[in-house]
């Protein structure tokens with residue numbers, strides 16, 4: 001996408017969650033995770049690339065020992081609807097026997113997170129917990145619910161705070177919804 005097209009999309013978008021409220025949501029999730037995992041020595045796995053902002057901010061607010069790694073799967077690519085999930089990078093850390101915390105930007109239809117959890121259990125994880133920055137409201141039932149949720153977003157395509165629109169605007173500190181067609 002050209003920079004001009006990216007600016008136009010942002011100019012026409014609707015603010016869903018301000019930078020201040022996004023930061024507050026991360027702090028709240030961090031305290032909930034701390035209360036649950038302080039003594040678990042978890043392996044924290046960020047789902048790249050969408051988790052980059054949430055995971056980065058969250059990690060510095062977790063005051064207990066943990067290991068960090070990442071994995072990468074892709075389902076949307078440059079589309080605003082999901083397709084076939086493909087694994088790009090499997091976790092390189094040993095998952096067997098670990099308490100694993102998966103961190104992602106958004107739970108939309110839930111297919112991505114459900115598949116990741118399935119794979120982690122197949123690799124021998126003792127426990128798998130999930131944290132998403134945004135949980136999309138939907139009338140359809142999802143195959144998985146996240147253990148920790150930052151904000152709820154409407155059933156529209158959203159971007160910012162790690163979430164992209166055709167590759168653009170992961171770097172925004174707030175969350176926006178794409179202009180309605």
Ligand SMILES: O=P(O)(O)OC[C@H]1O[C@H](OP(=O)(O)OP(=O)(O)O)[C@H](O)[C@@H]1O
Pocket residue numbers: 047048049050051073074075076077082104105106107108109110111112113164
């Ligand atoms: O709940 P779902 O409907 O399965 O969608 C959620 C997933 O979709 C996005 O990933 P995407 O495939 O766009 O890859 P990306 O992280 O590189 O943007 C997002 O980062 C989540 O991982």
Ligand code: HPA
Pocket residue numbers: 076106108156157158159163164165
């Ligand atoms: O609404 C969304 N925005 C960005 N990425 C996504 N991946 C699934 N749903 C979304």
